[in-house]
Amino acid sequence: MTQEKKPPGSGRGGRRSPGARPDPIGTGLRQLWTDVENEPVPDDFLNLLDAIDQQRSQKVAQAAPGRGGGDDGGDTTKGRNA
Amino acid sequence: MTEPLKSSDEATFRADLVAIIPSLRAFARGLAANRDLADDLAQETLIKAWAARASFTPGTNFKAWMFRILRNHFYTTIKRSRRFTSLDPQIAEQILTTPPNQGGGLLLADLSRGLATLSAEQREALLLVETGMPWDEIASVTNAPLGTVKSRITRGRAALRRYFDGPEDEADVQIQTGRIQAGVGQPQ
Numbered sequence: 001m002t003q004e005k006k007p008p009g010s011g012r013g014g015r016r017s018p019g020a021r022p023d024p025i026g027t028g029l030r031q032l033w034t035d036v037e038n039e040p041v042p043d044d045f046l047n048l049l050d051a052i053d054q055q056r057s058q059k060v061a062q063a064a065p066g067r068g069g070g071d072d073g074g075d076t077t078k079g080r081n082a
Numbered sequence: 083m084t085e086p087l088k089s090s091d092e093a094t095f096r097a098d099l100v101a102i103i104p105s106l107r108a109f110a111r112g113l114a115a116n117r118d119l120a121d122d123l124a125q126e127t128l129i130k131a132w133a134a135r136a137s138f139t140p141g142t143n144f145k146a147w148m149f150r151i152l153r154n155h156f157y158t159t160i161k162r163s164r165r166f167t168s169l170d171p172q173i174a175e176q177i178l179t180t181p182p183n184q185g186g187g188l189l190l191a192d193l194s195r196g197l198a199t200l201s202a203e204q205r206e207a208l209l210l211v212e213t214g215m216p217w218d219e220i221a222s223v224t225n226a227p228l229g230t231v232k233s234r235i236t237r238g239r240a241a242l243r244r245y246f247d248g249p250e251d252e253a254d255v256q257i258q259t260g261r262i263q264a265g266v267g268q269p270q
Contacts, residue, residue, distance in 0.1 A: 025188065025239060028190055032194065033212070035190075037108045
């Protein structure tokens with residue numbers, strides 16, 4: 001049995017090694033799971049990611065070089081215009 | 083207060099977030115059964131995870147961290163919202179009116195219905211172990227001792243077998259039906 005080195009549960013296909021008793025429940029559970037994983041990702045999720053990306057690019061714009069703002073939450077002690 | 087993420091760490095985090103969406107949806111579906119509720123749950127999780135990104139240590143187990151956020155949100159929502167405390171009425175109806183396919187092998191639809199009769203804790207333990215999550219990780223994600231995890235799996239499987247084998251006698255039918263109508267799954 002050269003495949004017995006991996007502990008159960010760490011393989012991609014679940015826990016069973018070849019030759020083990022058939023386990024329709026285990027197979028079915030894995031199938032239910034992978035069926036959902038294989039569904040196309042709904043638009044709502046992609047919209048969320050877009051919102052995240054927008055937030056990130058706004059941050060980049062605020063921290064643009066030459067403005068001296070930095071990303072430390074607003075420094076009012078520079079005194080350049082004193 | 084934790085420092086904000088470096089730009090490179092944030093880019094990595096965002097990429098990890100995209101990659102985990104399919105598994106997240108699968109885990110949410112396992113917990114919540116109803117597809118729309120599950121997707122709401124998964125999206126809430128993404129939002130929470132992004133908001134908490136500075137608290138995630140790069141290089142540690144991202145999947146476990148995400149799954150923990152998701153299930154915490156699920157159980158918090160259960161406690162607050164009535165619609166989670168009882169079985170989805172559509173599913174309950176199906177369970178009552180559609181006996182499992184006897185003798186014809188296991189149908190996925192039957193397994194779905196059978197899973198819905200389990201407690202959420204049993205359901206999540208079964209799904210996580212069958213999809214390859216190591217024991218200690220399951221214990222960490224579900225915030226339960228290893229013994230409790232194993233017990234949930236054992237009892238969950240036994241309950242599923244009872245569901246598929248059918249009731250032993252009339253009294254058994256009444257107990258199962260009563261439990262379903264009362265909106266409770268099997269005890270932990």
